[in-house]
Amino acid sequence: MLSVDNLSIAFGAEKLLDGASFQLDAGERVCLIGRNGAGKTTLLRLLAGEIQPDSGGIWRQPGLRVATLAQELPADTTTTAFEVVAGGLEGLGTLLAEYHEAAIQLAHKSTPEGMRKMERLQHELEARDGWRWQQRVETVISRLRLPADTPLAELSGGWRRR
Numbered sequence: 001m002l003s004v005d006n007l008s009i010a011f012g013a014e015k016l017l018d019g020a021s022f023q024l025d026a027g028e029r030v031c032l033i034g035r036n037g038a039g040k041t042t043l044l045r046l047l048a049g050e051i052q053p054d055s056g057g058i059w060r061q062p063g064l065r066v067a068t069l070a071q072e073l074p075a076d077t078t079t080t081a082f083e084v085v086a087g088g089l090e091g092l093g094t095l096l097a098e099y100h101e102a103a104i105q106l107a108h109k110s111t112p113e114g115m116r117k118m119e120r121l122q123h124e125l126e127a128r129d130g131w132r133w134q135q136r137v138e139t140v141i142s143r144l145r146l147p148a149d150t151p152l153a154e155l156s157g158g159w160r161r162r
Contacts, residue, residue, distance in 0.1 A: 001025055002047065002064060007056035009042060016042050019056070044068050065089075077153035077160075081146040086137045095124060096134050104149060 007020040016039030024030060032040045045051045046058060048066040060066070067088045079087075082100050086093035099121040106114045125131060141148045152160050 001061040002066075003059040004047075005057045005059075007046065007053050007058065009039075009046065009051075009053045017046075017053070021056075067093075078151050080149050080151055081141055081155075082137065082148040084152070085140050085146075089133055089137070092128055092130055092133055093137075095121065095128070096130060096137060099125060099130075099134075100148075 002024045004020060004022050007017050008015065009017050020043075032043065034040050042051070044066075045068070046053055048068055049058075049060075067090070080100075083097040086096040086100070089096065099118070102114065102117050102121060106118060125134070138148075146159070147155070
């Protein structure tokens, strides 16, 4: 659960949020629609705790994870779509991306060192409930019809933006 109470933020004289209040309960899905500059990204950054409001409050249920995916195209085009999507999960995303890359490497060449690495990553993912998040990353990639293992440098601008 997440609760927003009388939230306000402005940049200079331009108010993006002025006394916004709402509550999101577990399982609810929300879609933000608005013109460019309306404050959609600012609201998400506030909810994620990346920036602070000018006034008002945000209460997050303990253990709540707010994940976002940046609008900008990644500067590092050697990363894959899987790594970019998983990156929205912060530390867990890095772990998932590392596991995904290790699995690809093992598929090409199995080594004792590679097997030990996979075992370590599997234990860490199990301890952090990472498999549930792995499935979500794969669902996003599938729905967007992205080539998960292709480096971004090999994709067209349209595919990268997707």
